[in-house]
Amino acid sequence: MLFPKWMNALPTVAAIGGLGAAVTVVAGTWYWATPDFFEVGYMPTQPGGGFNHAIHAGRLGMDCRYCHYQIEESPEANIPPVKVCWGCHSENKVKVADDTKVQFVLEAYAQDTSIEWRRVHKLPDYVRNFPHHVHLNAGVSCYSCHGQITGMEIVHQVESLSMGFCLECHRNPEEHLVPPEKVTRLIEVQQELADRAQGQGKWDAEALRASLRKDPPQQCGACHH
Numbered sequence: 001m002l003f004p005k006w007m008n009a010l011p012t013v014a015a016i017g018g019l020g021a022a023v024t025v026v027a028g029t030w031y032w033a034t035p036d037f038f039e040v041g042y043m044p045t046q047p048g049g050g051f052n053h054a055i056h057a058g059r060l061g062m063d064c065r066y067c068h069y070q071i072e073e074s075p076e077a078n079i080p081p082v083k084v085c086w087g088c089h090s091e092n093k094v095k096v097a098d099d100t101k102v103q104f105v106l107e108a109y110a111q112d113t114s115i116e117w118r119r120v121h122k123l124p125d126y127v128r129n130f131p132h133h134v135h136l137n138a139g140v141s142c143y144s145c146h147g148q149i150t151g152m153e154i155v156h157q158v159e160s161l162s163m164g165f166c167l168e169c170h171r172n173p174e175e176h177l178v179p180p181e182k183v184t185r186l187i188e189v190q191q192e193l194a195d196r197a198q199g200q201g202k203w204d205a206e207a208l209r210a211s212l213r214k215d216p217p218q219q220c221g222a223c224h225h
């Protein structure tokens with residue numbers, strides 16, 4: 001094993017030796033400025049009343065890829081432009097109980113501006129571009145990193161997204177893998193992973209592990225510049 005488990009508990013001091021001086025300074029500052037436990041639960045105030053995932057992805061059952069449509073081909077998960085919302089919210093197309101709540105969406109469309117959604121999840125700059133597409137195609141669900149989004153009225157951060165969090169799965173991916181066609185079925189995935197932890201999963205975790213294109217990386221250069 002390249003990166004022993006105990007190092008996770010000694011974030012800055014222990015890891016410094018392995019990286020260049022420039023990275024170390026940035027990393028040290030970041031570490032002291034924003035410890036991970038401040039990020040869990042992070043929920044910035046969004047424009048308008050915010051975008052409600054519990055309505056759209058939960059109650060209406062919309063697939064994540066309806067809006068985050070680049071996610072299987074691209075490292076980045078796109079945020080949908082207003083025209084995606086307009087497809088339903090243009091005059092009277094769908095019925096909204098309190099239509100003052102969608103006013104900010106209609107205004108943005110009429111003025112041809114974008115809605116300035118505030119970013120929730122953000123890795124520090126010294127981490128390489130995080131590859132969404134690789135994870136989804138390998139069978140890692142949004143649920144494993146973002147939690148039960150279909151129940152969230154406003155998205156907040158659930159996992160630390162710390163290095164230890166990434167490596168814990170990279171060492172034991174079989175605990176988390178699901179069939180790739182299930183990655184956006186967050187309710188099913190939550191149930192399966194809970195059952196699997198009790199030794200009662202329905203999906204063949206060993207077969208999923210064996211079918212990985214390659215092992216998840218543990219060497220520093222895979223995630224750092």
Ligand code: HEC
Pocket residue numbers: 046050051053056057062063064065066067068079080117118119120121122142143146149150154155184186
């Ligand atoms: C109807 C469109 C739509 C659907 C469907 C949708 N989303 Fe979103 N999503 C958005 C919009 C708009 C934002 C930006 C506002 C916000 O952060 O709440 C967003 C933000 C997010 C964020 C936070 C991004 C950040 O800033 O870090 C995550 C995570 C996310 N969505 C995951 C999901 C998942 C998982 C699903 C499927 C279960 C899903 N979304 C379905 C429109 C959608």
Ligand code: HEC
Pocket residue numbers: 049050051052055056060062067080082084085086087088089094095096097098101102105
């Ligand atoms: C597939 C159709 C569809 C799309 C696409 C869609 N919505 Fe909706 N949206 C609905 C429906 C239906 C409701 C009403 C649900 C209800 O009140 O029961 C709704 C409700 C809302 C509300 C009111 C929420 C509340 O608390 O009552 C807002 C705000 C909203 N949508 C914003 C957006 C934004 C922003 C986007 C684009 C990122 C979007 N919608 C895309 C169908 C859609």
Ligand code: HEC
Pocket residue numbers: 064068071076077078079119120121122123124129130132135136140141142143144145146161183184
């Ligand atoms: C293996 C972990 C992991 C999985 C799986 C994952 N994400 Fe993410 N997601 C992240 C991380 C880490 C970030 C922050 C990336 C950064 O800062 O570069 C992020 C950021 C995002 C963002 C914000 C992008 C932006 O530019 O504002 C959205 C939206 C998002 N994810 C949606 C999803 C959806 C939808 C799924 C499932 C279809 C998903 N993610 C699966 C870890 C994950």
Ligand code: HEC
Pocket residue numbers: 127130131134135138140144145161162165166167169170173176212213214215216217222223
């Ligand atoms: C729940 C499991 C899980 C988590 C959490 C996770 N990964 Fe991964 N990651 C994987 C798997 C599985 C692969 C192997 C994909 C394959 O075989 O193609 C992988 C591969 C990668 C790769 C290699 C991409 C390539 O092109 O081969 C990078 C880089 C990566 N992950 C970064 C991260 C970072 C950074 C985080 C934390 C923010 C993270 N991962 C969190 C499961 C995970």
Ligand code: HEC
Pocket residue numbers: 002003011012015016018019024027028031036123124127161162163166167170217218219220221222223224
């Ligand atoms: C799977 C991806 C991945 C691998 C492999 C990886 N790192 Fe990291 N590392 C991260 C992420 C993500 C962060 C940012 C954590 C945060 O947001 O606080 C990080 C943060 C750091 C930090 C800042 C301090 C801290 O813990 O937050 C240092 C120093 C560091 N890594 C060194 C290393 C070294 C040395 C190696 C090789 C032995 C390595 N990393 C391998 C993903 C990785």
